[in-house]
Structures are given as C-alpha cells and as structure tokens.
Amino acid sequence: MGGYERRPGGTDTGSTTGTGGANAGTVGAQTLTGAPAAPRAPDLLREVTDLLKGPTGAAGAFERLKTMEAAQQTSIATRLSAAQRAKLAGIERSAATGDAGYALLRRCFDATPAAEVNTLCKWTALRFNLTVSATSDSTGAPWDKRGLRRCWDVLQALPAAHVEDNADLSSLTRYRSTSIEGWASDDGEAAIGYGNRNKIDTAVETGDFTDAKDPLRGKNIFDATVRHEIGHRVDSGVGGPAYTATDAGGGWQTWDGSDGMAERIVAASGGKISGWPDAAEKTAIIACLQGVITDRVPNEINTRLGALPFLAGHATDAAKKTKLNDIKGDQAVSALRVAFSHQGPWDLPTGGVKLGDRIYQESYDWPQWVSYKQEARARKFSRYQFRAPGEWFAEAYATYYQPPGQKGALMAGLDDATKTWFDSHVDPQRGAGGTAPAAPGGGAGGGAGGATTTPQTGAQAQTPRGSGAPS
Amino acid sequence: MIARGPRARGTHARAALALLAAVLLAAACGKSHTARGAEGGSGITKGPTQMAATQPDTAIVQDALAKELKVAPGDVKVRPLNVSVPGILVFTASVKAGRPVTRTGIVEGGVIYTETEAMSRVARAWNYGVARTVPPETVAQVFGALHLATAESSPFIDEDTVDTYRSVSGPKRAAAVAMPKEATADGHPAVVYCLTSASRGTPFSVITAMVKPGFQVELRAQPVLED
Numbered sequence: 001m002g003g004y005e006r007r008p009g010g011t012d013t014g015s016t017t018g019t020g021g022a023n024a025g026t027v028g029a030q031t032l033t034g035a036p037a038a039p040r041a042p043d044l045l046r047e048v049t050d051l052l053k054g055p056t057g058a059a060g061a062f063e064r065l066k067t068m069e070a071a072q073q074t075s076i077a078t079r080l081s082a083a084q085r086a087k088l089a090g091i092e093r094s095a096a097t098g099d100a101g102y103a104l105l106r107r108c109f110d111a112t113p114a115a116e117v118n119t120l121c122k123w124t125a126l127r128f129n130l131t132v133s134a135t136s137d138s139t140g141a142p143w144d145k146r147g148l149r150r151c152w153d154v155l156q157a158l159p160a161a162h163v164e165d166n167a168d169l170s171s172l173t174r175y176r177s178t179s180i181e182g183w184a185s186d187d188g189e190a191a192i193g194y195g196n197r198n199k200i201d202t203a204v205e206t207g208d209f210t211d212a213k214d215p216l217r218g219k220n221i222f223d224a225t226v227r228h229e230i231g232h233r234v235d236s237g238v239g240g241p242a243y244t245a246t247d248a249g250g251g252w253q254t255w256d257g258s259d260g261m262a263e264r265i266v267a268a269s270g271g272k273i274s275g276w277p278d279a280a281e282k283t284a285i286i287a288c289l290q291g292v293i294t295d296r297v298p299n300e301i302n303t304r305l306g307a308l309p310f311l312a313g314h315a316t317d318a319a320k321k322t323k324l325n326d327i328k329g330d331q332a333v334s335a336l337r338v339a340f341s342h343q344g345p346w347d348l349p350t351g352g353v354k355l356g357d358r359i360y361q362e363s364y365d366w367p368q369w370v371s372y373k374q375e376a377r378a379r380k381f382s383r384y385q386f387r388a389p390g391e392w393f394a395e396a397y398a399t400y401y402q403p404p405g406q407k408g409a410l411m412a413g414l415d416d417a418t419k420t421w422f423d424s425h426v427d428p429q430r431g432a433g434g435t436a437p438a439a440p441g442g443g444a445g446g447g448a449g450g451a452t453t454t455p456q457t458g459a460q461a462q463t464p465r466g467s468g469a470p471s
Numbered sequence: 472m473i474a475r476g477p478r479a480r481g482t483h484a485r486a487a488l489a490l491l492a493a494v495l496l497a498a499a500c501g502k503s504h505t506a507r508g509a510e511g512g513s514g515i516t517k518g519p520t521q522m523a524a525t526q527p528d529t530a531i532v533q534d535a536l537a538k539e540l541k542v543a544p545g546d547v548k549v550r551p552l553n554v555s556v557p558g559i560l561v562f563t564a565s566v567k568a569g570r571p572v573t574r575t576g577i578v579e580g581g582v583i584y585t586e587t588e589a590m591s592r593v594a595r596a597w598n599y600g601v602a603r604t605v606p607p608e609t610v611a612q613v614f615g616a617l618h619l620a621t622a623e624s625s626p627f628i629d630e631d632t633v634d635t636y637r638s639v640s641g642p643k644r645a646a647a648v649a650m651p652k653e654a655t656a657d658g659h660p661a662v663v664y665c666l667t668s669a670s671r672g673t674p675f676s677v678i679t680a681m682v683k684p685g686f687q688v689e690l691r692a693q694p695v696l697e698d
Contacts, residue, residue, distance in 0.1 A: 189570075298625070342625040365565045
C-alpha cells in the first residue's frame with residue numbers, strides 16, 4: 001500500500017473545507033479558549049494533490065486514493081481539477097490492477113466530467129489494458145462518456161483472458177456512424193460505431209439481426225455489439241475455427257477468394273451441369289458461372305449463359321433452348337442467383353438454395369466464400385450468425401455472455417453442444433458463475449456514484465465476476 | 472488470420488451516412504466540398520482543383536479510398552458497373568484493410584459523388600424523368616447499386632432471380648419481391664424496385680425512387696421484415 005494505511009471510517013472529504021486553513025489537518029490543535037479541539041479531519045484532497053505534484057506523482061496519489069473509502073475516492077476524484085485528473089490518469093497500468101485498483105479506476109471514471117474525453121479514455125485504457133481512441137482511419141470519432149461507460153460495463157463482465165489479458169485484442173476504438181455497429185480487424189482492433197442520436201442505453205434488437213425466437217432478440221444492441229466484436233478477437237485463441245468446422249459448429253468451409261467456386265457449387269448440386277454429356281460444353285458452362293462469381297454479377301447470369309457460343313441461336317433453336325433451360329434449371333444456378341454478400345443470403349429463412357445438405361454463399365466481398373450445413377440454422381442465435389464462421393462464433397459469444405443469469409443460459413435447450421463447448425473451451429472459468437451482478441467485495445465493483453447502474457434494457461447492470469482472472 | 476467482418480447494426484440514417492461518405496471521399500480526393508442539407512444526401516460538389524480530371528476514373532476511386540483508409544492504392548479493388556451512363560463511371564470499390572471496407576458511388580468530371588447526389592447526376596446524364604429514356608430495370612440497376620455509399624446493395628432486375636428469391640424467402644418478402652416498374656409518386660416520375668444489401672440497416676426493401684424537377688432524386692424505402 002505504499003506506506004499508506006487504510007483509514008476505516010475515514011473522513012467524509014465532501015465536508016472538508018477547501019485546501020485547508022492555517023491549522024488544517026493539525027491534529028490536537030487548541031481552540032482560542034484553550035479547550036482541546038476535536039481532531040480535525042485530514043485534508044485528503046490536499047494530500048492527494050500534493051502527492052500529484054511530488055516525486056511519486058500520479059502513482060503515489062493513486063496509491064493513496066486506494067487506501068480510502070469509496071465515498072472519499074469519489075469525492076476527491078470529483079474535486080480534482082481537469083488537469084489533476086488527467087495527470088492522475090497517467091499512472092502506469094501496473095499500479096492500477098487488482099480489485100481495489102479496478103474499483104478506484106471506475107470511481108475515477110464516474111467522477112470525471114464528460115467533457116474530459118481523453119481522461120475518460122485513459123481510465124478505460126488502464127482498466128482493460130487497451131488503447132482506447134478513435135479509429136485510425138478517417139471515419140474515426142472521439143469517444144464519449146456514455147459509450148465508454150457502456151463498454152466498461154460490458155467488458156468487465158467478460159473474462160480477463162478475453163479482454164485485458166488477451167494478446168489478440170489491442171485496442172477499443174470508435175468510428176462515426178449513424179447506427180450502432182462494429183467491426184474487428186485481425187490486427188487486434190475492436191471498433192464500435194454509433195452516433196449521437198443512437199440511444200445506446202435503450203436500443204434493443206428488434207429484427208435487424210434476429211428472428212422473433214432468437215436468443216439475441218430484444219437484447220441491448222450496443223452491448224451485444226461490443227461482446228460480438230470482442231468475440232472476434234477471442235475466436236482464434238480458443239479454437240473457434242476448428243469448432244465451426246465441425247457439424248455441431250455448423251460444418252463451415254471457407255475459401256479466401258472465389259477461384260474454383262463454380263466447380264464446387266456445380267458438384268455440390270449434382271444436377272444436370274454436373275452430368276453434362278459434352279465435356280467442352282460443361283467446361284464452358286462452369287467457366288461462365290465462374291465469371292459471374294468472379295465479377296460478382298448474379299444479375300448477369302442469364303445474359304452470360306445465353307451468350308455461350310454453343311447456345312447461339314437458342315431463341316429460335318428448340319434444342320439449344322432446351323439446353324439453356326437445363327442449365328438454368330440446375331440448382332447450382334439457382335443458388336448463385338441469391339448467394340452474394342450484397343444479397344444478404346444469411347438473412348433468408350432458408351439461407352438460400354440448398355445444394356446437398358449445404359448452403360454456399362459469398363460472405364464478404366473481398367471476396368470470401370463459405371459453405372455450411374443448412375440444418376445448423378435450426379439452432380441459430382441470430383440470422384447474422386450464418387454470414388461466416390467468424391460471425392457464427394461472435395454471435396455465439398455474444399449469446400453465451402448475455403446477462404443476466406448463468407453463462408450460456410440462452411444456449412441451453414437450443415444448442416447444448418455449443419454451450420458445453422463454450423463452457424469447456426471458451427470460458428476460462430469453465431461455465432462457473434453467472435452473468436448477474438456480483439456483490440462488490442472489499443469496495444471493488446459496484447461502487448460509488450452508481451458505477452454500474454447505467455439504465456439498461458434487456459441487459460442487466462454488470463459487475464465483475466470475481467477478479468475475472470482466468471482459471 | 473482471417474479478418475472478421477463488420478457487423479453493421481441498427482437503423483441506417485441514409486442522408487447522414489451519405490454526407491459522411493461524401494465528405495470523406497471529397498477530402499481524400501483533395502477536392503473542396505460543400506455539405507448540403509441532410510435531406511440532400513451526398514454533399515460533394517466539384518471543387519476548384521481539377522488535377523483528378525487527368526486520372527482515369529478508377530484511379531480516382533483508388534486514390535480516394537486509399538487515402539481514407541491509409542492503404543496503398545493497389546489494395547483498392549474497383550469494379551465498374553456494366554451500365555452505360557454518359558460521362559459517368561458507376562463503381563463499387565472494396566479493400567480488405569485488416570477489415571473489409573466497401574464504397575459505392577460515381578465519378579463524374581473527376582469528382583466522386585455518392586447516394587442520391589450520384590443518382591441525380593445519373594438521371595441528368597440520362598435526361599431521365601418524364602422522358603423515360605432508359606428501362607426501369609436499368610434505373611434500378613444503377614440506383615440500387617448506389618443505394619448505400621458504404622455497403623453493396625443489389626436490386627432485383629431479373630425474373631429468374633425474383634422467382635428464386637421468392638422460393639427461399641419468408642412469406643412477406645415472397646409477396647413483395649417483384650421486377651422494377653415505372654410509377655408516379657407525388658406527381659413525379661418514379662421507379663419502384665426491390666433491393667437487398669450487405670448492410671443490416673437496410674434489409675430487403677421496396678424502394679420508390681422519384682425523379683423531381685432538376686433531376687433531383689428522392690428515395691422512399693419500405694423495409695419488409697418477416698416478423
């Protein structure tokens with residue numbers, strides 16, 4: 001504790017006077033009448049500000065604050081000047097860890113006015129061991145207090161191994177958006193987009209991502225988005241790609257690029273194209289479909305097929321017309337008509353046209369192609385889960401850690417295999433504990449100023465589950 | 472490592488996004504811009520600097536997006552839309568800059584425009600309005616592609632695709648999906664078409680695109696949700 005002692009029942013610094021007079025803090029001072037005076041309250045604010053100016057600087061001041069009662073911490077953090085708060089937030093992270101440190105960080109955060117955005121970002125960065133800033137590209141927008149507070153509430157309910165101790169997560173950034181959304185990049189960035197008009201405390205999912213019976217329906221969109229993006233940064237580290245390749249995880253197959261997709265889709269269909277008797281014509285058909293895939297132009301399927309040399313004159317030649325109809329009647333062609341990312345096939349109740357037991361689709365336009373077992377949709381947590389294996393995992397992650405209640409409660413009975421896998425492979429506490437608020441211990445968590453009392457709809461206020469340390 | 476994609480969420484306020492994208496692209500182009508009213512959609516106008524006019528239109532898009540995202544121009548893939556609009560390139564551009572990013576718009580006179588501002592310029596180039604100078608499918612193809620500046624959208628312009636979509640969608644969308652058609656809305660010539668998008672803020676929707684005097688395009692979107 002840096003030589004400082006906790007002072008049980010300590011002074012209500014909210015009633016101390018300014019920076020103290022001549023006798024401020026002089027215990028046992030005499031009154032003018034000579035009668036012994038009651039012990040004067042120590043001027044804790046002055047103590048802290050003096051420490052800030054002294055050789056130990058912010059570290060000493062923060063350590064001194066840690067020894068105080070919650071109300072004292074809040075009072076002092078509130079009464080510091082903006083510059084003093086900024087200086088205090090300049091501590092090394094190692095000085096701010098542990099339950100007491102985390103609780104103090106939150107009280108400092110809550111006591112920091114909304115206008116002090118950089119300081120608010122620093123508190124959040126210290127708590128979660130992240131760079132907290134605007135995104136580096138030109139869509140970047142400064143954070144605001146309401147967004148950071150909401151992120152804090154979500155992140156502190158997740159395992160430390162997924163957030164502050166996660167080597168695959170380096171930054172929490174914000175970008176300008178008119179809707180609540182996010183993205184995660186493979187360089188460790190989790191970006192959250194929202195605008196001033198978005199009601200992040202009350203906005204719930206009403207159908208953009210989910211069907212009525214999906215577990216994520218009615219849940220706070222902002223919170224689910226934050227969890228989703230963190231889930232992206234957890235995925236690889238816990239073996240998500242291997243699980244999503246299993247039938248229980250959707251049986252996903254992924255191709256980065258579109259080369260060879262027409263051949264795969266034709267084979268999966270097993271239709272007339274696959275068994276086309278003329279090898280040269282079959283090659284031409286597949287090449288034509290591959291061109292549609294490569295150029296990403298499903299609207300040109302008919303035009304391009306009709307232009308195949310061996311179908312020249314099909315408008316008047318009955319045999320060629322039949323050939324064209326045979327090609328267009330193949331499920332491979334039907335599947336391609338609705339399989340591109342700009343058509344949002346994952347949003348369809350069927351996922352699209354099934355080929356064998358699988359759905360094939362372009363998940364992203366860079367492009368990435370995927371296929372998955374259609375029957376897995378019967379166990380979905382949201383429609384968006386079936387965009388790509390990474391989205392499958394991220395939506396599962398958002399569902400598993402959706403409060404309140406036991407972790408994975410929303411999965412139980414819907415996808416028990418995935419809940420069990422999350423319990424054993426994703427959650428470092430192996431499913432123990434829940435997502436309901438935990439009782440603050442030793443002043444940690446909860447805390448002064450309603451640290452975690454942000455009104456929420458569909459998601460309960462959260463405090464850390466224990467230390468949040470991995471088991 | 473595979474980059475994980477964006478999770479576009481919530482209700483999309485098109486005009487504001489258009490303005491944003493327009494400003495970004497304009498700034499990246501080194502062009503001055505004027506932010507028009509939110510109702511006007513895109514806010515890029517021609518600026519005093521015309522250096523871009525000597526560049527191929529695709530290079531202009533590459534440079535703009537590269538500067539916006541701080542990547543090399545060669546990392547930006549530009550796909551022109553295969554539709555003839557005099558003096559205009561209609562494009563979709565994408566880049567995987569650690570995350571997937573998509574932009575749509577037009578290049579006219581060396582300047583990038585997006586969303587309804589871009590549509591208006593296309594309508595002017597076609598002289599489209601009371602004079603229906605192109606088929607409704609063509610209008611839908613271009614306007615649909617330009618629907619969102621930051622996400623790809625796809626209009627239904629092919630009967631077989633309409634039929635396929637009808638067979639795999641829910642009942643409400645199956646009932647709503649149709650080929651583009653000419654219409655009149657509020658006394659203005661219009662085209663009604665259906666559209667899907669990669670943006671979750673834009674679910675399957677029926678769009679009414681009105682072409683007002685001066686070729687000003689105004690959109691009315693009717694999202695169709697299954698529940």
